[in-house]
Amino acid sequence: MAERMHTTPLPVTPEPKGWQKVKKFLSSRFRSGAWRARKALIPAATSAIAAVAAYAFAAIVFGHSEPYFAATSALISLGFGRDPHIRKALEVAIGVTLGILVGDALQALLGQGYWQGVIVVFVTILLARFIDSGVIFTTQMSIQAVLVVLLPIPVEGPLSRSVDAVIGGVIAIAITMLTPVSFRKEAVAGMRELFTSITGTLRELSSALEEQDSRSGWVALIEARGLQSKIDSVRAEISQADQTATYSPTQRSTRQDLQEMSRTLEKTDLAVRSLRIIARRVITVIDEFDTRSPKGDDLERMSVWFSDAADAVGILGRSVAEPVAPGRHRSLSVARNALGAATTKLTPRNLGAHTLHGEALVMMCRPMMVDFIEATGSDHHEASSYLPNV
Missing domain, CATH: 1.20.58 (Methane Monooxygenase Hydroxylase; Chain G, domain 1)
Structure with missing residues (x-):
């Protein structure tokens, strides 16, 4: 008669309950967050330098009092993580600049107000879809246009914001070209x-x-x-x-x-x-x-x-x-x-x-x-x- 094989059952790990479950969840979130933060050190530093450099360049060289659009254009064009696609960075920079330029032009033509903002966003979206099929391109153009038409006109004049956008886009593209991620x-x-x-x-x-x-x-x-x-x-x-x-x-x-x-x-x-x-x-x-x-x-x-x-x-x-x-x-x-x-x-x-x-x-x-x-x-x-x- 064949002998029966006796096996020792594997220990069953009990499911964590109450505070232990919360502690395990928080610990897992902390480890994943710390890993993401370490991976983001260089992109974060690059984005910060690009934004401040674009703002300082527009303020010091061109004498603009509040060149916020230079900083935002650099950040948006560069993209977090510093996407090394030159073409993509160029497309985003063009989209941001065109959005600001359209907003400046329509604001100078129609004035500033709520109904002008509706018209600006409507025209900008149609223009963006005509130029490019990308959703990101359309979104960037419309966001910049609505900001331009709703914010007060700077003392340097409406077109100064378009110049700031160009400065930010150029700096972002220069950084992308000089410090690319090697694939x-x-x-x-x-x-x-x-x-x-x-x-x-x-x-x-x-x-x-x-x-x-x-x-x-x-x-x-x-x-x-x-x-x-x-x-x-x-x-x-x-x-x-x-x-x-x-x-x-x-x-x-x-x-x-x-x-x-x-x-x-x-x-x-x-x-x-x-x-x-x-x-x-x-x-x-x-x-x-x-x-x-x-x-x-x-x-x-x-x-x-x-x-x-x-x-x-x-x-x-x-x-x-x-x-x-x-x-x-x-x-x-x-x-x-x-x-x-x-x-x-x-x-x-x-x-x-x-x-x-x-x-x-x-x-x-x-x-x-x-x-x-x-x-x-x-x-x-x-x-x-x-x-x-x-």
Whole structure:
């Protein structure tokens, strides 16, 4: 008679009640608030400096008595967190300035009062929608216009507020260009994660072939289909970083790195498109495998090849993350050799493919590997030279 297994029940942690629950909530809120405050140190300092600098510049250089719109324009254009999109900062600055300018013009034409404020906001919103479809652009223009028409006219005259808005916007854009947030690290991290996922998919296909398990093949296919969203995310990060490097004099040295990274990503995108088709073919090869047939496909050899391909792609992923160009180029050369070594084995005979499905699988792997080799910086002719004759 089998012995019964006696297990000790896990201790149950009682739910906090009363003051303990409040204390836990306050502690959690304090920790999250402290984390947000630490992250906001640099953006807060930058915003404060921009606002006061715009106010001081308008007051000292132009002699404006109360240049509040210079400070508000700088804060709004800069945005909390100092969004490094030059184009976005420029659009916000233009929206703020136009709102103030429209308010000044209509106030000079209609005078000041409540019904004038209604007309100003109405006209400003229509003008904003005509210029741009963005909701933020429309909101900024209308807010500035209504403030202008309801506040007293400064002693310097109505157009002085438009000048203040221009000053604040220019200072915000200058700060954005001179002290941008570099997105290269985010792009590199995204590339590293992408290649980790590609390597994992190739290893999943290797495991599926080794274990003759089509369910693992389906898992790999799902993973391969999910790679496209990661590619699109990395593409957006590279585009963001390239925009910053284009306009910022402090980031232009990274443009060459970003161009190389973009080329690697585009070739990897092509390889991943092939990988999705290959994953589907692996499932078919496993489902059609017949252990009784002496002329069947050698799934073990195919499994080993996919494992070798995963190792080579893993080297490529680590190469992209190299921070210095000389080291990255040397690492890409190592990746090229590893990918080339795997590519030279791609013939049906070398991988033991004897059926129609097996041969089709091997032939599908050839363009994928060419794309991966081109991702290391090789041209198409050099990458294709690794392919063996069939």
